[in-house]
Amino acid sequence: MPNYQPPVRDTLFILYDVLGVERLANLPGFAEAGRDTAEAVLEEGARFCREALTPLNRVGDAEGCRRHEDGSVTTPAGFKDAFRLYAEGGWVGLSADPAHGGQGLPFFLGAAMNEFASAANMAWAMYPGLAQGAIAALSRHGSEMAKRDYLPRIVSGEWLATMNLTEPHCGTDLGLIRTKAAPAEDGSYRLCGQKIFISGGEHDLTDNIVHLVLARIEGAPAGVKGLSLFLVPKRLPDASGAPGAANGVSCGAIEEKMGIHGNATCVMNYDNAQGWLIGEANKGLNAMFTMMNEARLGVGIQGLAQSEVAYQNAADYARERRQGRALSAGRDGSAGPDPIIVHPDIRRTLMAIRAFNEAARALVLTAAINGDIAARSPDEKARQAAEDWLALVTPVIKGVLTDRGFENAVAAQQVYGGHGYIAEWGMEQFVRDARIAMIYEGANGIQALDLVGRKLPMKEGRAIKAYLDEVAAFLAEHAQDAQLAPLLAPLQEGLEHLQKATMWLAANGMANPDHAGAGATDYMHLFGLVALGHMWAKMAKAAAERLAGDGEAGPDENGQGEGREFYETKLALARYYMERAMPETGMRLKRIAAGAEAMMALPAEAF
Structure with missing residues (x-):
């Protein structure tokens, strides 16, 4: 079975020796996150990922998720228990505002933990990962009701959340969305339509799921200017706030996918489902982009994570597998074949992957620190500079890290020779899981067009x-x-x-x-x-x-x-x-x- 050791020491080196996060000690939450605290958090997170998540990675891939006749979905064995431990440990709300029940620690710790979890078990990590985008969107754009009744439960991990954009006829071109929202007398809306490719759309990890859904209010303008964002719970909270009556939301099917089998990718049907507006009417993209930008950084981290776990296992294999004799230096003195790590071409492969991984980690953590500055700094000029940096570099992180992450997973598989093609070694799962990251949250060609067409000329360059x-x-x-x-x-x-x-x-x-x-x-x-x-x-x-x-x-x-x-x-x-x-x-x-x-x-x- 593949192994994984979260790179805690490399992460601390980048944060403190390279990026000098101590300089930001005046920002909210940073004073409580000195090096000793950060190291303790990362070590504990690493232990959880190593012990609770890594053993479930192949289990999730082999079992997948099961949809039952009533539309409910069961996740692979062990997933629910692991999430319970994760939620009890406060990991979902690690960087969330204490006003909503979070721990208020810097976002860079959440980004590092995201890498560890995604490398240990990418399919599992997607469930709480999507909650981060919902937390950001509701914190910034949610109504007082949403912040009171829903946000704390997502932050605590009591409930989870999704984002619903894609429809059968509509992927990147969101202006084609057909899901309708009709106003009701009580101030809510009734949503009708179908969404596809919804990660974590239905599952058994939590008693309720909060769907953030893009839809068009009746009479709204055509195209993206007529889109609004809605909060649509799977179950409507009762008077005590507990999940009550079922809403008009159901899972119509689970997609059969190339990888990430442990994550339920659902067709979601909205049949007169009750929902509440998030932000302003016809300005849903303003709120949704908050969630999407979080998700794009998260997907870039997935590319790095799969590259890292594939590298670690390929390096271990190269030190142990004996084939051929060293061309010059490096022979171990035995009469038999040498470990393949002595061969220059194997070293070329491993050095290229590792050199990418460590620089990519530094870039991701730089982005996370800029996210902290943009959200927490009292200095308007500093916030503006951080926001500009994130707007420019986020499509690069998403596109480059996932393109290279997949290429590196394939290259690491190659180190194994024929064994890399055999499921028991785990390398072919890394390849399959890494492939989706190049596609979702905006295919990488779209990221490149966004960079060149929108981000370069943005604000006169x-x-x-x-x-x-x-x-x-x-x-x-x-x-x-x-x-x-x-x-x-x-x-x-x-x-x-x-x-x-x-x-x-x-x-x-x-x-x-x-x-x-x-x-x-x-x-x-x-x-x-x-x-x-x-x-x-x-x-x-x-x-x-x-x-x-x-x-x-x-x-x-x-x-x-x-x-x-x-x-x-x-x-x-x-x-x-x-x-x-x-x-x-x-x-x-x-x-x-x-x-x-x-x-x-x-x-x-x-x-």
Whole structure:
């Protein structure tokens, strides 16, 4: 059975040595989250994921969810008990406002825990994961009734929540939504329609499920300008607030999927279901995007998580599996074959995955810290800068981390040879589970178009200008650092490629929108390469400073020694990334500058 060890030490290194979260101690909730507290939280979360969730991953994949004749759904064995422990531990509301029953700890701790849980058991983690988006949407846009009667129960884990957008005829183009909402005399609405692909739409983990549903009020304008968001519970609360009468909401079917079998992906039918408006009428996307942005960051974390767990198991296998003899150095002295870890091509695979994982983790935690600043800082300028950064980088995190996460799961599977294709090793499940992350919450092509078409010109380019200046300032600040020089030169070149690509799209994309569409995915990945390179430069700086200081890196993963190897490994991985990954920025720039002519040359009937 596959194993998983949550990377607590790597996470703490990024948070405190690289990103310096202590500087934000004045923000609400941060004073209670010093390094000792953060380490204790992460260690306990890691233990839960390792002991309670990892053993259920294959169980969930093999059993899946079962829908019964009455429309109820049973989750795989052990899922309900694990969620009960999770809710009792306060994990659902880890970063939620104490006014609603949460612990009020920084969002970065919730993001780290999300990675651990998604790597341990992605299908299970999706149930509480969706609650985070609902908590954010209701906290910001919910009525007093919603905040009083529903939000605390979601925060506590007593109830769970979903988001309902997609319909059989309507995916990304939300303007085509047909679900109707008719006003009732009591101020609520009655919803009729069908939604599909609803993760966690029905299950047995909680007694009630709160659905957040996009629908169109009768007489509303056509397109997205006529959409409203509604809170629709599975069961209507009684006078005491407990789940009472069944609402007109039912699960019509469970989708049969390639992966994430342990998560109930449902067809949801709304038959005169009672619901309440969230936010303003005809402005449902304003509220839904709060939830969607949370979800897109969460899906990017899923890409990282599957890449990490696949890497850990592939590395363990490579150290143990013996095949062939080392080409030069690395023979262990025995007469038989060497462990495959000695072969350069195996090391190429593992180094590439690990170099991505550690930089991706740093990027995710940077995003989470910006989320904390945007939500909690009293400084309007700081909040604005954080919001700009998140708006710009969120589609990159979602698109790049899930594209690469899937590629890395496949590459890790390859390390096993034929055994990687056999279910008992677990690698093929990682591949299947990772694949969905490239599709849902906006397929990655849509993320790329959002980045190029909306986020680059946003506010006259304010966000992209600030981002390019941020990376340039780091390079200028450390230009005289001889130790970092071999790492900064490739990052400098990558930044120049990103600047040129941005200027090319600005000059050509408006004149011919096909140019922007043709180059969007390459631009997203070019941006991702530079963003991850920037993270590696910052991690290398921190590692070098620790080695040059007292030399004590803290105990190793077994609690022994000073751990200098931990920091030396960071420098080796940074060098690998800069030498092997950053050169790809040149290829991406060439593709972007080639424009759309060849891509659009064939008539549709020629395909």
